[in-house]
Amino acid sequence: xxxxxxxKTIEILKNTNNRIILILEINQIGYEIQIPSRFARQLSxxxxxxxxxxxxxxxxxxxxxxxxxxxxAERDLFRQLISVSGIGTQLAIALIDTLGLEELVRAIVTGNxxxxxxxxxxxxxxxxxxxxELKTKLAQxxxxxxxxxxxxSAIPRAEILEDVEMTLLALGYTNEEINQALSALxxxxxxxxxxxxxxxxxxxxxxxxxxx
Numbered sequence: 001x002x003x004x005x006x007x008k009t010i011e012i013l014k015n016t017n018n019r020i021i022l023i024l025e026i027n028q029i030g031y032e033i034q035i036p037s038r039f040a041r042q043l044s045x046x047x048x049x050x051x052x053x054x055x056x057x058x059x060x061x062x063x064x065x066x067x068x069x070x071x072x073a074e075r076d077l078f079r080q081l082i083s084v085s086g087i088g089t090q091l092a093i094a095l096i097d098t099l100g101l102e103e104l105v106r107a108i109v110t111g112n113x114x115x116x117x118x119x120x121x122x123x124x125x126x127x128x129x130x131x132x133e134l135k136t137k138l139a140q141x142x143x144x145x146x147x148x149x150x151x152x153s154a155i156p157r158a159e160i161l162e163d164v165e166m167t168l169l170a171l172g173y174t175n176e177e178i179n180q181a182l183s184a185l186x187x188x189x190x191x192x193x194x195x196x197x198x199x200x201x202x203x204x205x206x207x208x209x210x211x212x
Contacts, residue, residue, distance in 0.1 A: 001057065002055045002057055002066075003054070003055070003072075004052055004053060004054045004055060004072075005024060005026060005031060005033075005052070005053050005055055005068070006026070006050055006051070006052045006053070007024045007025050007026035007027075007031070007050065007051070007053075008024070008025045008026075008047045008048065008049070008050060008051070009022065009023070009024060009043055009044070009047045009049075009051060010023040010024065010025045010030060010047055011023040012035075012040050012043065019034050019090075020034065020035050020036070020037050020039075020040045021033065021034055021035075022034075022035045022040070022043070022053070022068060024051075024053060024068075025047075031066060032066065033053060033055065033066045033067065033068035034065060034066070034067050034068065034093070035053070035067070035068045035069070036069070036074075036093050036096050036097045037097050038070075038096065038097050038100060039068070039069065039070045039074075042070060053068035053069070053070075054068065054069045054070070054071060054072045054074070054075040055067065055068050055069070055075065056069075056075055056078060056079060058089060065089070067089065067093070069096075071101070073101060074096060074101050076141075077096065077101060077104065077105065077138075078092050078093070078096065080134055080137060080138065080141075081095060081096075081130070081134070083133075084129060084130055084133045084134060085129065085133070086126060086129065087126070087130065091119075091121050091122065091126075094119050094120060094121055094122070095116070095119045095122065095130075098118055098119040098120070098175070099115065099116075099118070099119065099179060100179055100183065102183050102186075103115070103179045103182065103183055104116075105138055106186065107131075108130060108131050108134050108135055108138050109135060109138050109139050111131045111135060112131075112161060112162075113127035113128050113131055114127075114162055115161065115162075115165075116130055116131065118175060160195070160197050160200055161182060163197045163200075163201075164178075164182065164197065164200045164201050164204055165178050165182070167201050168181070168201070168204060168205070168208075171205075173208060177208055178204070180208075181204040181205075181207045181208050182204065184207050185200065185203055185204060185207065188203075191203060
């Protein structure tokens, strides 16, 4: 099993199936690796810089596919996702791309199926299955990932998150901006204790205004 590869970025492209492919050169060998688009946006155009890619090798009858991730935690979450019945590699990558590592783990642990269902291809039943099969596993694993949802009092209610998301969408913010704001606020111990959705909305807008 290949744990990780370290080399130089030669090219990032979309193949005929609209998947993001990284060409990574190591010792004059070019490896073709499918990566999430989130990861692709983080990579530098300077191909003289060595980068480390955490990998998962899928072996099929007629081919081998190498998947790459920005961190070991993201790669391990990918493995957890594809262990769920009906979740293939492309849907797992779509979940990571849509929500990001922390928001995805948080949604699963808190059973927030509406957040999970924002991912293209994930319906209500699939979201429920993901939460049901992985909630306990990820609750035990979350400290490795670094997502602090250790107690019920420290988890914002799904209703609060949903109201914040709907309000920000109505105000014209993108899903990526909303996930970024909620991720930042969910690390704030004071906010985690705040049951008032209006305060969450104000704080989210303030956070996004600072980022801009």
